[in-house]
Amino acid sequence: MSTSSIPDRFIRVAAWLTLGAALLPLGGCAVVALPCRLTSSALKIVPVVGHAAATPFDMCSSAID
Template structure:
């Protein structure tokens, strides 16, 4: 149990700020922004997701 917790913490530290983890949010946001008129407003939650993962 102790090893898995330590490993989880280590992985979180190594991947913190990693753009690869934010990529799905960014790709989804870009796809939503293509929609005319409401795309940018509808993409706000996915933009926030990407900002939280990769500030």
């Protein structure tokens, strides 16, 4: 039994609604390209080899757009 006053079901529904509201302004192609863009951004943080490793993911997002 949960000790919190907010039911787990309500939290789950609120999380899905928040995710949907965050993705709503994005167009169809932008939603599909999002994983490529996030991976590219994360790889670019790595010193020395980050930009070279991110190049395929940049091309992936460009091809989708």
